[in-house]
Amino acid sequence: MTATETAIATVTLTIDGQSVTVPKGTTLLKAAAKANIEIPTLCYLKELAPDGSCRMCMVEVEGGRKGGLVTACTEHAKDGMVIHTQNEKIRNSRRFVLDLLLSNHKLDCFKCPSNGDCKLQDYSLEYGLLETSLHGRRQPANQQDVTNPFFDYDPEKCIMCRRCSRVCQLRQGRDIISISHRGFDTKMLPCYGEDWDESMCESCGNCVSVCPTGALSSKDQRHFRTWETTKVRTTCPHCGTGCQVDL
Ligand code: FES
Missing domain, CATH: 3.30.70.20 (Alpha-Beta Plaits)
Incomplete structure (x- = not known):
């Protein structure tokens, strides 16, 4: 592969202030992992094609459309992108996702066989949600x-x-x-x-x-x-x- 082809085959972006170069077509989630930045996920599984259904992996693209929030597991890295994985807006988005999930979730963790081995439980604690604020049909x-x-x-x-x-x-x-x-x-x-x-x-x-x-x-x-x-x-x-x- 020529030097020009190599240059075309990679993109360089900034994630939380770190410059990261990854092959073209890499998702933001994988680009962040390369920079040792962990983004929370629920539906994502490394070996499977991304599903994009849980919305837990939201990150902010500086200057992006729709308020700049995108799902890191489905969005591809582009040259010159500036990404934030942790700020108030992202935290509120993830809290809202968790709130919605908990609004339709049995909260009997102490009786659950997966108590202590549950990503929803881990993130709920991390994001300070002990119960849902949304009450309605379940x-x-x-x-x-x-x-x-x-x-x-x-x-x-x-x-x-x-x-x-x-x-x-x-x-x-x-x-x-x-x-x-x-x-x-x-x-x-x-x-x-x-x-x-x-x-x-x-x-x-x-x-x-x-x-x-x-x-x-x-x-x-x-x-x-x-x-x-x-x-x-x-x-x-x-x-x-x-x-x-x-x-
Ligand atoms: Fe579920 Fe990205 S991990 S939408």
Whole structure:
């Protein structure tokens, strides 16, 4: 590659006062990571295509349109961009996102199997939200689905990040999980019917391992606390295929 081609293939931008050069097409999230700047995310997962659904990763583009706020996981870095990842406007935006999520979220953290291992809980504490300020209609209560032999699903804890369905497609090459229905009735269901027994789910655990809240929890999780365990890369114990999974 010639020097000119190399110059065209990279962009240089400023993030929180630091100059960063990255390949063209790099997202702001990855550019910030290169500068050791961490941006909060909920729906983002490194190996998956960005979903852009949670809006937690908002950053400010100086002089940008629509108030300058963009999602760092989907916006590409451009030459000369000046980005801020921490200021009052961004903090208020992230607090509002968390407030909305908590307004439709079961707040029983002490009883939740993911207590202490929940990104929503971590960010709520970090952004000073112990409860929602928004009160109105919520998801119907007590709709837990415990029919899967390996995991339980609680729609009242689901933030609709779709990590579970996306990871099922990517790692397993399957399309077992769908996000069905609309509005407050939206929930995760097995494709081809509402019964896990009739689905092609092999209980590999990939979906549970990437859930950022306690919406999906392994049935085994009831017998220990998260901080008493260590995640290891291992072979899924539920079938003979030999898939590797973080459990
Ligand atoms: Fe960017 Fe969810 S992490 S929108």
